[in-house]
Amino acid sequence: MEQVEETLAGKTNRCYRLRQRPTGRVTSADLELVEETVPELADGQALVRNLYLSLDPSNRIWMSEMRSYLPPVPLGEVMRAIGIGQIVASRREDFPVGALVMGFSGFQEYAVLDDATDLTPYTRLPEPTPAPLPMFLGALGHTGITAYLGMHDIGRPEPGETVFVSAAAGAVGSVAGQIAKARGARVVGLAGSPDKCAHVVEALGFDECVNYKDPAWRELLAAAVPDGVDVNFENVGGPIMDEVLLHLNIGARVVLSGMISQYEASSGTSTWAGQQSIGQLIMQRASMTGFLVLDHAERFPEAIEYLAGLLSEGRMRSDETIVEGIENVVGAINQLFEGTSTGKLLLHVGDPELAVPTG
Numbered sequence: 001m002e003q004v005e006e007t008l009a010g011k012t013n014r015c016y017r018l019r020q021r022p023t024g025r026v027t028s029a030d031l032e033l034v035e036e037t038v039p040e041l042a043d044g045q046a047l048v049r050n051l052y053l054s055l056d057p058s059n060r061i062w063m064s065e066m067r068s069y070l071p072p073v074p075l076g077e078v079m080r081a082i083g084i085g086q087i088v089a090s091r092r093e094d095f096p097v098g099a100l101v102m103g104f105s106g107f108q109e110y111a112v113l114d115d116a117t118d119l120t121p122y123t124r125l126p127e128p129t130p131a132p133l134p135m136f137l138g139a140l141g142h143t144g145i146t147a148y149l150g151m152h153d154i155g156r157p158e159p160g161e162t163v164f165v166s167a168a169a170g171a172v173g174s175v176a177g178q179i180a181k182a183r184g185a186r187v188v189g190l191a192g193s194p195d196k197c198a199h200v201v202e203a204l205g206f207d208e209c210v211n212y213k214d215p216a217w218r219e220l221l222a223a224a225v226p227d228g229v230d231v232n233f234e235n236v237g238g239p240i241m242d243e244v245l246l247h248l249n250i251g252a253r254v255v256l257s258g259m260i261s262q263y264e265a266s267s268g269t270s271t272w273a274g275q276q277s278i279g280q281l282i283m284q285r286a287s288m289t290g291f292l293v294l295d296h297a298e299r300f301p302e303a304i305e306y307l308a309g310l311l312s313e314g315r316m317r318s319d320e321t322i323v324e325g326i327e328n329v330v331g332a333i334n335q336l337f338e339g340t341s342t343g344k345l346l347l348h349v350g351d352p353e354l355a356v357p358t359g
């Protein structure tokens with residue numbers, strides 16, 4: 001079984017190694033871009049050339065020593081990241097040269113696919129791909145599926161209920177809000193600028209959006225939810241979540257998707273004193289449920305079918321912010337914390353160069 005298309009061993013791989021744990025924003029001293037040589041493949045391995053890399057708030061968690069669902073990336077290792085790539089050399093039949101794959105391929109140009117060391121097995125994308133590749137890391141990928149699982153399994157909004165979504169212009173929030181609209185709810189978003197709020201209402205179809213950088217944001221939030229909040233799809237945590245909890249209705253569901261405002265806290269830059277309004281869960285007989293998309297691989301086909309249906313019916317749009325070039329990983333990660341991306345944030349590393357197998 002010799003499927004090596006071309007000898008890539010010895011070719012240069014630009015990759016990011018984690019040198020130290022960041023404090024606050026990520027710097028090039030934390031993530032060092034180095035040039036290494038692509039290794040010779042052993043039996044059972046394939047070589048993935050990355051095409052798109054996903055920038056996720058979780059990247060920042062994995063750089064820290066925060067107790068998490070995955071171990072911290074050890075210092076000196078290639079930084080963990082999800083990506084889409086093309087097999088360019090192979091010593092296994094199930095991943096032929098040309099196949100498009102998704103997996104934990106890391107912040108680098110080339111990754112060695114190897115079941116013995118991969119965090120989770122790579123999956124092959126459908127061939128031919130029914131949607132543009134970036135969508136498989138966004139609306140039809142792990143962020144869209146997070147929104148689907150959180151909204152359908154935990155939030156379960158009924159027509160007429162009020163759903164509040166934080167980080168509403170982002171990858172998860174934008175899809176979560178559009179699903180809630182499709183279920184007939186009244187949907188209020190929260191985002192960090194007037195432009196983003198306009199996008200959330202005019203392009204994504206939310207009913208209202210609160211700019212949390214407006215000094216009067218607490219009053220604006222109260223005015224936007226006159227009938228209270230039945231579902232809080234929480235992506236941000238901290239004082240914003242505290243304020244939303246003060247508006248919960250009896251029997252409300254808090255979908256705890258993420259708390260991005262706290263992911264840099266290990267740096268000692270946080271002055272926030274902890275969630276103050278958790279007691280509202282008791283007062284309002286409400287529930288709060290955390291969940292992780294990675295736990296539900298068996299639900300991905302169902303989620304993708306639903307999300308693809310909304311897209312094809314014109315009831316959902318998919319937004320992406322695409323940063324060019326492997327050399328721009330550090331600045332791109334920080335965009336998530338600076339609020340300078342809209343929709344799914346991706347890094348474009350290359351385009352497919354080999355014919356995709358049809359069988």
Ligand SMILES: NC(=O)c1ccc[n+]([C@@H]2O[C@H](COP(=O)([O-])OP(=O)(O)OC[C@H]3O[C@@H](n4cnc5c(N)ncnc54)[C@H](OP(=O)(O)O)[C@@H]3O)[C@@H](O)[C@H]2O)c1
Pocket residue numbers: 055056057058142143146167168169170171172173190191192193196235236240256257258259260261262291292293294335336337338339340341342343344345
């Ligand atoms: N549970 C799961 O399985 C799962 C899976 C994927 C993601 N998540 C979580 O979902 C959330 C969103 O992730 P994403 O990938 O979709 O990122 P994203 O929303 O596309 O990007 C992050 C956004 O968060 C906002 N933000 C950053 N710092 C903030 C702060 N201190 N206060 C308020 N807003 C802040 C920014 O938007 P503004 O301009 O509006 O500030 C930024 O654009 C994260 O908490 C992430 O951890 C959970």
